[in-house]
Amino acid sequence: MMNERPLIIIGAGGFAKEVAWTVGRMNMRTPTFKVVGICDDAAERQRGEWAGAPLTGPVEVTAARLAAESVCPCFHCAVGDNFKRKAVVARALQAGWVPASVIDPSALVAPGARVAEGAYLGAGCVVSADVRIGAYALLNFQVTVGHDAVLGAYVQACPGVRVSGWCEIGEGALLGSNAVIVQTRKMGAWSVLGAGTVAFRDIPEKETVVRLV
Numbered sequence: 001m002m003n004e005r006p007l008i009i010i011g012a013g014g015f016a017k018e019v020a021w022t023v024g025r026m027n028m029r030t031p032t033f034k035v036v037g038i039c040d041d042a043a044e045r046q047r048g049e050w051a052g053a054p055l056t057g058p059v060e061v062t063a064a065r066l067a068a069e070s071v072c073p074c075f076h077c078a079v080g081d082n083f084k085r086k087a088v089v090a091r092a093l094q095a096g097w098v099p100a101s102v103i104d105p106s107a108l109v110a111p112g113a114r115v116a117e118g119a120y121l122g123a124g125c126v127v128s129a130d131v132r133i134g135a136y137a138l139l140n141f142q143v144t145v146g147h148d149a150v151l152g153a154y155v156q157a158c159p160g161v162r163v164s165g166w167c168e169i170g171e172g173a174l175l176g177s178n179a180v181i182v183q184t185r186k187m188g189a190w191s192v193l194g195a196g197t198v199a200f201r202d203i204p205e206k207e208t209v210v211r212l213v
């Protein structure tokens with residue numbers, strides 16, 4: 001008997017390929033999801049296949065088609081831009097779809113840590129004791145999050161990011177590849193820490209910083 005839940009991936013871009021790969025790795029361990037479609041608004045990404053799954057058009061078009069087939073899918077939003085991801089998630093929820101987290105089997109999540117709905121944890125991530133990962137947060141390959149850190153909804157940590165213990169990362173903040181934030185520091189909502197940047201101080205809301213700060 002097949003127990004996989006029907007899954008829609010939203011956003012036919014490079015990150016969708018990584019999500020599809022991770023879903024495949026999850027399924028090898030435990031049958032979890034069947035990718036039934038990949039949604040995108042772009043006219044040139046509405047027919048054919050992407051990452052081995054059929055392209056099904058915008059969320060609303062796909063939702064109407066699936067509803068006619070009595071399928072209520074779960075969804076994972078693979079839109080990399082944090083602000084756009086938030087907007088697209090609202091449309092998927094409006095369609096009545098259920099958010100699904102996608103977590104690579106190699107990710108380590110401490111027993112006391114919590115990962116909210118719709119989040120992504122790529123291969124090699126480590127989420128330590130009592131960490132909170134917000135809804136629709138995106139942790140790419142080999143991100144480590146130290147004890148008691150709190151990451152808000154729609155945060156994105158690119159490959160190799162180091163979030164230290166007790167840090168607070170506000171909603172929609174972006175940490176570029178190999179960025180580091182030292183313990184207890186905070187990033188405000190929608191702030192940006194550039195690739196390779198090390199933050200020794202708090203970063204105010206909506207501020208972008210690069211190099212050593």
Ligand SMILES: CC(C)(COP(=O)(O)OP(=O)(O)OC[C@H]1O[C@@H](n2cnc3c(N)ncnc32)[C@H](O)[C@@H]1OP(=O)(O)O)[C@@H](O)C(=O)NCCC(=O)NCCS
Pocket residue numbers: 140158159175176177178192193194195196197208209210211
């Ligand atoms: C911080 C960031 C968002 C800024 O992007 P941007 O607004 O387009 O900025 P620009 O590329 O125009 O760069 C502006 C200046 O900052 C410098 N700069 C940009 N990012 C930098 C970084 N991470 N470290 C050091 N300097 C940086 C540029 O060299 C440029 O300097 P100049 O004014 O002396 O020429 C971007 O550079 C970045 O680091 N993004 C993360 C990318 C990433 O990790 N991707 C992984 C995807 S999985």
